C-alpha cells in the first residue's frame with residue numbers, strides 16, 4: 260500500500276500536538292481554506308507516493324518521539340493509509356494526533372474515516388477560518404477548531420474537548436511589544 264505525502268517525515272515538532280512529535284504531512288485536501296498555511300498540500304496529484312512499509316520503518320527508527328501527528332493536507336482523504344500508520348505508531352507505544360478540516364460529526368458518518376478516527380487519540384477538527392484566527396491558541400489556528408479527546412468522545416457519544424488546550428494562552432501578550440515583536 261502507498262500513501263501520498265507532501266514531504267518526508269518531520270520529527271521533533273513541538274507545535275503539532277503535545278510533546279515531541281513526528282509529523283506525517285499528507286498530500287491532498289478538499290477544503291481550500293482561505294489563507295491556509297500549507298496550500299502546496301492541496302493538490303491530490305502533488306507530493307510523492309511512498310510505500311507505507313518504508314514510512315513505518317522510518318517511524319520505528321525515530322528516537323525520543325512521543326507520538327505521530329497526521330497532518331497535511333487532510334489525512335482523512337487517505338483514511339486507510341493513515342490508519343495503517345496510526346496502528347503502527349500505537350504498536351510502538353506512540354500516541355496519535357490527527358488534524359482534519361472535517362468536523363468530528365462528519366467523520367463519524369464515513370465508514371473509512373471513522374475507522375481512522377478510532378485509531379486516533381486526539382483530533383483537531385474543523386476548517387481554518389481567518390476571521391477566527393488567533394496566535395494565542397494551543398495546537399490550533401482558529402477559534403472554531405476543537406481539540407478533541409477521541410476515546411472519551413466515542414465512549415460518551417458526544418464531543419469531549421481537552422479543556423486545557425481549548426484555553427487561550429495568557430502569556431504571549433505580556434511579552435509582545437507595540438510593534439508586534441516579542442524581543
Ligand code: SF4
Pocket residue numbers: 288289290291292295296297298300331332333359360385386387
Ligand atoms: S483543512 Fe487544513 S490543509 Fe486543508 S485547506 Fe484547510 S487549513 Fe489547509
